[in-house]
Every structure is written in structure tokens, then in C-alpha cells.
Amino acid sequence: MFQQPLLDANEPASSTLQLPVAMSTGADAIDWLYYFIYWFSVVFTVGITAATLYFVWKYRRRKGVSAAPTQENTALELSWTVPPVLLIVWMFHVSYSAYIRNAVAADNALEIRVRGARWNWSYQYPDGTPESGDALYLPVNKPVKMVMSSSDVLHDYFVPAFRLKKDVVPGMYSQLAFTPNRLGEAQVFCAEYCGAGAGPTAGGHFSMLSKIKIVTEAEYEAHLKKIKDIPAELKDKENGTALWGEQLYKGKGCTTCHSVDGSAATGPTFKGVWGRTETLTTGEQVKVDENYVRESILRPQAKIVKTFENGNMPPFVFTEKQVDAIIAYLKTTK
């Protein structure tokens, strides 16, 4: 019943009134179950309501007509106890089967490392390359296994188009397995409440969004190659490295906590940060140079600037070239 027919990945994904577009092989079985239980509920509710309204009208209070005494009827009681038990046994069976199929990743699955931190998602491809933008690229029709962790509070990686979600828990790894089968863009939400930052521009649970771009195998390979290096359009520009750094600053969610206009936020502002002398929580003073920036990206808790004790910045994964680019960018945010 749930055999997945081979689909044309180019065919646009369709949505229904109640369910969003379906873009993975597991989604159809779940949609079938959803609509089965939906129509079951509609029929049941209409039946109960119709019986109630009919009785209320038919047996409305009238002068001289009194209620008939109630008789016990064990056969009737059993008739609405036993068949529902059989029905729920079947419903449990089909829903658990669909669930367990999604719980196990294929052996040849593409392993994507997902890190959740307030309030952004970051990705690392199987060869260790970190994604530099805010969208994850995945090749169509290839099984994927996500290995997910959190560096602060509980999060939840939720992709409605795949009908999947899983909590991302500090101190343990959790997994998601799926096979995207449509080309296009899938929205990602955080579905486990994780607070909000202070101030009008700060992010929060509601802004912990991301996207998955499902592309052809060739486009996927091209993308992987591209993100390892400076974007082609910036390569020949005079200040190309700094512009790449700016892209990373915007794409990796740094904006949620670090402003470039001097306004206060969860972390120190980047305006005039280069060469600034900062006082640390230990009372020690440190000059913002290449080594301090590098350490603060890769090991943020090592040297925290005073008054930002509660910032809780998570560690980020960047390639050497990307760290260079961010350093180049910070030299320009005067």
C-alpha cells in the first residue's frame, strides 16, 4: 500500500489544504495516514453530532410525556468497546510501521552534521566542509542521515515538507533519516522552544529558521566545490576577501548577537572591533587581533568580554580560508 512509485523529481511538489508540499519518499505514507484518520474523525463527529441533535429534537420535553426508564444493554456497550479496540490495534500497527521505516537510515546515506545553537542552524557536509550560507544543499533521490547536536538548550529540527522532526539535545546526538525526492526548497523550523534575545533586532526561537535546497547531483557537487573557496563573483574584486567575510557574517547568523552599527545586543558590537582593547571577565585585557578573533570563533568560551557572560556563544565550524575572510571583514567594520 505504501510502495513509493518512482517520481519525476522535476514535477512540482503539491500541497493540500491541510498539509504542506511533500518532498521526501516517506511523506506520502504519512499523508495517507493523516487523511485516513481525518476522514474517520469527520465521519465519527458528524455521526455523533447528528445523533445528538436528532435525539434532542425527537425527545424534546413535552407536557405529559415522561422519559422512558433506562435499560442496561451490555451487548450495546460491548459493541462500542470491542470494535474500536480492533481498530486502534490496526491504526497502531500502520502508524508504527511508517514511523520505524523513517527511523532507520540507509547504509549508503549521505551523513550531514547538524548543529543547533541559539538561534541558528549550521551544517557540515560529509567531507567536513562547513556550509557557509544559511541553506543546506542536498542531492535529490539520495538517502540522507542527519547527525544532530546542540551546544546550548533543547532545539528541534523540523522539516514540514519531509513530515519529520527530532529534538536536538545538548549532551547527546540525535538522528533524522530521509530521502528527498523533489527538486526545490524545503523550509526548516526550530520546533522546541529555546527563548529569545534582548532588544528589538535580537533573534529567538521564532527566527531559528533555515532552508534545505534539493538540487541535482551535479549542482550539489558544484556547490560543495564553491563553498570551499571564495565565491567566484568576489574573486577578482579588490576587497573580495572582506566581502566574503561579510557574506559569512550575514549567512551564519552572527547578526543575531553582533551588530556593526554599535547598537547593544547579546554579544559585543563589531563596530570598531579591530584593534580594540577589551576587558575580559577575568579582568585581563586583550587586544582584538587575528589570534583573538580566530580563538573566539572556534572556542568562544575561552576569553569572554566583560558584561557578556550570559551570551553563551556556541563554537562555529569554519575553514581556514573562511576565518581569514572574517578577519578581513572585521578590519573593515570601523
Place this chain on the structure above:
Amino acid sequence: MATVATPGLGGKTEAHDPHESYLAEKGLKSWLFTLDHKRIGIMYLIGVLAAFLLGGILALLVRLELFTAGRTIMTAEQYNKVFSMHGIVMVFLFIIPAVPGALGNIFLPIQLGTKDVAFPRLNLTSFYVWLLGAVFGLYTMIHGGVDTGWTFYTPYSSKFTNTSVIPMLTAAFILGFSSILTGVNFIATVHTMRAPGMSWKRLPLFIWALYATSIIQVLATPVLAITLFLLIFERAFGLGIFDPSMGGDPVLFQHFFWFYSHPAVYIMIVPGMGVISEIICTFSRRAPFGYFFIAMSSLGLALLGFLVWGHHMFVAGMSEYSTMVFSALTFLVGIPSGVKVFNWVTTLYKGSISLKSPMLYALGFIFLFTIGGLTGLFLAMLAVDVHLHDTYFVVAHFHYVMVGGTVIAFVGGLHYWWPKFTGKMYNEGMARVAFALVFIGFNVTFLSQFVLGSRGMPRRYYDYLPEFQSLHQVSTIGSWILGLGFLVMLVMFVQSLQQGKDAPRNPWGSAALEWQTPTPIPFHNFVDQPVITRGPYDYHLATEAELDEGYAPGERPADADD
């Protein structure tokens, strides 16, 4: 008949005329130090209604903020506090004590045919413990509130938020004791204080429901106390139970929390079901179909309620085997719930049905609870739950059960018993208008949220994608209709207290025991110790005059209409 002497506070002996209304004695002291279960029930009622008003205003603020994407009236931080406080106030201060604390306290002893609960001093204590918890809750609000959601999930609550978590946890901790004391008291009362002739088989279904609820309260609430206590210690002293950076396990907190909070769902809904059973029988003038099945399904829900906490954690990172077991057990909850609905509808068959406002609430309950229960099946199905978990679908589902179920039942019960405990009738036309507004407003607010959720809108979001805006706006408009309905109801009840007609002894023509005693209720509940010779639903043993007059012979005032 001679006055009956009862020992009062401070060793004094107070004399009460058995004919005198329990409301006759005036003065604040007579209320604050009362041991009378009815007066304690009234104080609970005022308390929970105040909490409901506060929680309702917070709900309207949440919906108003969501009327437009981005900022409407508050910041993200404020929004997080407002929705958290809405949940905490509604759950701990209102919905858990609402039916047992207010309606149960007033009517449990009367339905049993006794003078009071088994431990009247403990009963007053439980109210003051509730009040102390409420004071802590209000202190927290004035102190800026909390932003953890009512679930207090770790490590956010133990380490990351800088809001007033400890005072709020203390409030919930204290409120738990109030709940335990009420439970112990009710269990002892049902076992030892039944009037002569009040056999277990004649026990009103409301009593069965309160009895089942009390068992859950006594067994489950201590686990909440332990959980909150550990969380307070972790936050205050760095005890590493739940924090992974200290070797703790954040998922363990969820197990502890839901081990209480899922049974708590039945603490909330089972008493409501008891109220509905009473109303349906009275307004159909018929014994409940399947009395035994309805009574036992209350106990069945109480038992199953302890076995299904894991369904709150299907996506939390439990093993696939645990999710399997919890999914299977969760499906079983559908059986006793379904049994109740079928029995209520069958009770109507060949009845003599009157559509007075309490009955409108009871019929509304059947419809709304059916939707609430069936959408629970969506969430019991593992594969479907993974998609719907932590979305607005879940928000809509539990509001259908908690508001469409419990609140509707509580309000229905308030309409039903109001003439008995206040001695006043209310404006039936206004009551019906209020019902229509509440019923329509509720469905507009929450039906739209099912669709929001199934289309992927996550819970607890301050902002949303543009595609969700129109459904959010429908929901917010619904909340205004709902709010208006409750406002009309408030005006109607206040008017009834000020200028309502005196209520007759038995305005609905019920065969149940609490309607056989004079209105307003005498101090000792009955003029003489009643001896029970028929069940509360034995309409075939009741006389026509008894059912149709509403007055005992000679009690009918000259200006009484109907």
C-alpha cells in the same frame, strides 16, 4: 427541631439553626475562618475565577500579538513571558483546582448526603495553601514573570533564562500540596461519610469522577513536587541532575515532568466529565445509560493516565522501543473516552430533553470533546505525530480538551448549580447568548489552529512566515468573540447576584439528592439526616409534582412564573 451544636474554632461552641442558610452569617471573619465546605468552595470559586480572568487576559494578549507578523504590541521577550504566564496561571491556578476545589467542595458532601467533608480543617488549609501558592505566582508576575513556558524544560530553565524561575517553581510546588490535601479529603469523605442508603452503586457520577481524580492527585502530584524541587536545586546550587554540562540528562526532566503532567490532564478533564454526566441526566430526566461503564471509565482513565506520559516525548530522543510502547498505550485512552461519549448520547434516547443553558454547555461539551479526543488519535499515531508534534495542531488539540472540555464543563456546572448555592436565578436569555458567543468564538479560534499546525506552523513563535498570517488573524478574531462571550457571562452572573429572582428548591426538576434540600442550602446541608432510598437518577421513582413544580409543597411564592 432543636439546634445542633457543633464544635467551632477555638473550642467555642456555635449553635446553628438547621433551617438557616449557610450564607446567613455575615462578616469577613465568618468567611476567613469558616470550616463549612460550601463557604470554602465559594472562596475557591472566587479564587479560580480571578485566575481565569487573569489567564484569559494573557491569552487575549498572545492572540493580539499574533494578529500581524513581526511586532504587533510587544517584544519577543515580553511575548515569551506572556504565553508562559498564560499557561502557568491557567494550569496550576485555574484548571486543576476549578472543578474539584470549587464545585466539588460545595457539592460532594451534599451529593453524599452528609454535613461536611471528612476533614474540614484540612479543607480550609488546602484553600490557604492554594492562596499562598497564588501569592507566590503573583509575586513572580510583578517581578517580571518567567519565559520558560509552563513546562520549565531544562537546561533552558535551569541555566539559560534570567527570569524569576525559582519563585514560580515555588508557587507550583506549593499549589501541589493544596491539590494533594483536597484529594485525600475527598477520598476519605467518599469512603466514610456516605449517608445511610448511599451505596457505591447509588453514587452520583460526579462523585465517581471526583473520586478517580482524587486518586490521581494523591499519587501523581508528589512526583511534580520532587521534580520542581530538583530543578530549584539545580538552578540555585548547580546540582547536576538535568544539565548535560554537569553530567545530567535534560530528557530525564521531561520524563519526570510528564509523569505528573500527563495524569494532570485527567485531573483536569475527569471532573468535567462528571459534571457533564450530571447535567445530561437532569435535563433528559433519565438515568445514565451504562452507569457502571461511565463510572468505571473514570477509573480507567485515571489508571491509563499514569502509563502514557511518553507520548509527550515522541520526538525528544527516546528509543524507538519506548515510543512504540507509549504509542500503543496512548491509543487505549481512546476507549474509555469513547465509551463516555457513546453513553452520554444514548442517555438522550427516549429522554425528556430540556435545552436550558446548562444542557447547552453539556451538548457543546460532547461536540468539542469529541473533536479534542479524535485529534488525540492523530497524535497517538507515531508517524503522524512526528509531523504534528510541537505545532499549532497540538495547541488546538489540548485547547479542545482543556477549554472545550474542562472549561465548558466547569461553566456548565456553574450554570447548573448556581441557583442552588447562590439562591438566585439568572437571566436565561443572556446565558444563552453567552453560550453562543463562547461556542462560536472557541471554534473560530482553535479550528484554524489545527490547519496552521498541520501546515507546519510551530508552537511558541513570536513571529511567523507570511503564509500563516490569514489563519492567525482568523484565530485572533475568534479569541475576541470568545472573550466577549465570557464578558456577557460575567455581567449575567453579577446581575443575578444583585437582582436575580429567588431560586426554587429544584428549578430543573432533578431527581438528584442535592436538589431535594432547601435553597439556599441550610448550614448542615439538610434539615434532617437524609436516608437514601433511591439513586440520584431514579426518575421513574420521582413524582410528577416533584419534577415539574421545582418547589416543595407550600414553598411556591405568589410571583413565581413558569
